[in-house]
Amino acid sequence: MQPNDLIEQDNNDDGIDRAGFLKCMAWAGTGVLWMMSGGILKSFGMSQMIDKNTGNVKNGLIIPKSDFTFAQISDSHIGFNKPANPDVIGTLQTAISKINAIPKAPSFILHTGDISHLAQADEFDTVDQVMKSAKSKDVFYVPGEHDVLNDNGKQYLERYGQKTKGTGWYSFDYNGVHFIGLVNVVDTAEGGLGVLGNEQLQWLQDDLKNLTSSTPIVVFAHIPLWAVYPQWGWGTSDSEQALSYLKRFGSVSVLNGHIHQTIQKIEGNITFHTAMSTAFPQPAPGSAPSAGPMKVPAEKLSSVLGITSVDYVEHNHTLAVTDTTLANI
Amino acid sequence: MKLTRKLKVGVALAVLVITGVAATRGGEAEHYINLKVLPKNISSKDLSHIMIDEFEDGLGVGCNFCHAKENNSNKLDYASDAKPEKQIARSMMHMTLGINKKFFHLRRPALGDSSIVVTCGTCHHGQPRPDETALQ
Numbered sequence: 001m002q003p004n005d006l007i008e009q010d011n012n013d014d015g016i017d018r019a020g021f022l023k024c025m026a027w028a029g030t031g032v033l034w035m036m037s038g039g040i041l042k043s044f045g046m047s048q049m050i051d052k053n054t055g056n057v058k059n060g061l062i063i064p065k066s067d068f069t070f071a072q073i074s075d076s077h078i079g080f081n082k083p084a085n086p087d088v089i090g091t092l093q094t095a096i097s098k099i100n101a102i103p104k105a106p107s108f109i110l111h112t113g114d115i116s117h118l119a120q121a122d123e124f125d126t127v128d129q130v131m132k133s134a135k136s137k138d139v140f141y142v143p144g145e146h147d148v149l150n151d152n153g154k155q156y157l158e159r160y161g162q163k164t165k166g167t168g169w170y171s172f173d174y175n176g177v178h179f180i181g182l183v184n185v186v187d188t189a190e191g192g193l194g195v196l197g198n199e200q201l202q203w204l205q206d207d208l209k210n211l212t213s214s215t216p217i218v219v220f221a222h223i224p225l226w227a228v229y230p231q232w233g234w235g236t237s238d239s240e241q242a243l244s245y246l247k248r249f250g251s252v253s254v255l256n257g258h259i260h261q262t263i264q265k266i267e268g269n270i271t272f273h274t275a276m277s278t279a280f281p282q283p284a285p286g287s288a289p290s291a292g293p294m295k296v297p298a299e300k301l302s303s304v305l306g307i308t309s310v311d312y313v314e315h316n317h318t319l320a321v322t323d324t325t326l327a328n329i
Numbered sequence: 330m331k332l333t334r335k336l337k338v339g340v341a342l343a344v345l346v347i348t349g350v351a352a353t354r355g356g357e358a359e360h361y362i363n364l365k366v367l368p369k370n371i372s373s374k375d376l377s378h379i380m381i382d383e384f385e386d387g388l389g390v391g392c393n394f395c396h397a398k399e400n401n402s403n404k405l406d407y408a409s410d411a412k413p414e415k416q417i418a419r420s421m422m423h424m425t426l427g428i429n430k431k432f433f434h435l436r437r438p439a440l441g442d443s444s445i446v447v448t449c450g451t452c453h454h455g456q457p458r459p460d461e462t463a464l465q
Contacts, residue, residue, distance in 0.1 A: 082386075149373075150376070197403065292385070293386060
């Protein structure tokens, strides 16, 4: 099967084409706002909600009622300095500004990894400084592979993982929802796939065993827990076992980063969603020789980003960009 | 006599400062095992920059393209020379540095340095092996 065979159609009816969405992300930074309502998560791209001229919520948009909201940001790559985005601090700040512009601050923020680019102390310091400007004071992290370079995540754990287990996995409850942060970047499988490992899988099984099947579950980890594009290492080698533990639950949402673009897949009771980066875009799966920052001259960036206007079908499951405008609710 | 002593102290201090700057150009120097082409006192920042921004992005590969796993583990043994790709990478580093020195007259070309003209990506364009048809 060729990568292009995976492209089926663009089902996004939000009036925003993906090229424009990515362009907006590349230069303005973005995040995802998640609303939990009756155990169901709905997502909203920050760029769709916030007027880029005023910095406020767009005129006419009404924030629907929900049990609570939280924001997801990912792949801030502080320390990255290439043409794909020479100002990653600025775009992270913009993402935080957009979150701050939401009338009711999200209860907390999830950062799904690659906080830093080279796992350097000064990079983590910068992120911490920027995150202080967020109105939502609670930020929950999981590491990306860039955060554990050199020291197998020692520094990451010292900063963000003091109350976690193993290499940084943990869970917490909020408003009746069980959140689970997993680490799949410390070890590597063939082809660069993520690995959870037996110890973490055992912990996950134990963590879930006392929960009723009606408990809404949100799992977040850096590398996708589903096979987005294994040829580029965009998947986790032993995720199937983890997902088997989640099958009995009525509502499971899996949030990931790593691939710097929004792709969603629904499989039974589990909704998978990958978030865009606040730093730089990567090519759509299979549309380039390899994954990596889009390295093009700055003035051509927007036109090159236009090639990523795709949805995917893999194993007959439709993967669609489903960030929805508030007007469509 | 006094002047000579001052001069000696001054020279010694200058050497210390220059050595320190060289060793910590990109942060604190680390002690890595089995570095044969890259400086043995390279900082973690400089090493990570070369591995991520030069090799990974230049060739579109992950760490395990060159680095072998530890026995019975998913952890990488970064010091191991078990994978032939690692030796090829060393040869490629020599070649790249040589090209920059010989043809672009850089006196001390260093991988990851912004002054370097020919990089991994110059030929690889994000692929593990350069497009050979383009080189013919």
